[in-house]
Amino acid sequence: MTNAPVPPQRLLFVCLGNICRSPAAEGVFLHLVKQRDLDDHFLVDSAGTGGWHVGRPADQRMQAAAKRRGIDLPSRARQLDLGDLEQFDLILTMDADNLLAVQNLAREAGERATAQVRPMLSYARRHQLSEVPDPYYGGEDGFEDVLDLLEDACEGLLEELSPRA
Numbered sequence: 001m002t003n004a005p006v007p008p009q010r011l012l013f014v015c016l017g018n019i020c021r022s023p024a025a026e027g028v029f030l031h032l033v034k035q036r037d038l039d040d041h042f043l044v045d046s047a048g049t050g051g052w053h054v055g056r057p058a059d060q061r062m063q064a065a066a067k068r069r070g071i072d073l074p075s076r077a078r079q080l081d082l083g084d085l086e087q088f089d090l091i092l093t094m095d096a097d098n099l100l101a102v103q104n105l106a107r108e109a110g111e112r113a114t115a116q117v118r119p120m121l122s123y124a125r126r127h128q129l130s131e132v133p134d135p136y137y138g139g140e141d142g143f144e145d146v147l148d149l150l151e152d153a154c155e156g157l158l159e160e161l162s163p164r165a
């Protein structure tokens, strides 16, 4: 008997503007997935709870910091919507405000909302913070700190979700 193909796990990273933290999370996760040849196992996207930056690429400062680590951030900003709660298996939020916004949307969607919702840093193993700080109004260091946190959390997340041999 042959094994039926396993559908990819659908992950959505969410922050406020979808130009700094969640595109970085998406890029870091995709980078790890490619390194481990697990591309077929995951469908990854990101979105913002706010719509101010819809259509824009990731913030230049975030892109530059990621590039220094060899990571591309290909995403264009879009706003989270009700359908995301049906279409994704797992939604990962960067801070407590994002978590609340997603939970409120899930309440609105009722039984149609099948996605699990988890704070991104619940998967971090080397850091104790519970939120990824918003780097938008800060200096260069903030973008590096975001990437340190996201690399840690993405490794933990991938470890948890990776297919077992």
Ligand code: 4NP
Pocket (backbone or CB within 6 Å): 015, 016, 017, 018, 019, 020, 021, 022, 048, 052, 134, 135, 136
């Ligand atoms: P993000 O950062 O939520 O990580 O994308 C922000 C980007 C833009 C704004 C706030 C946070 N803004 O106020 O425009």
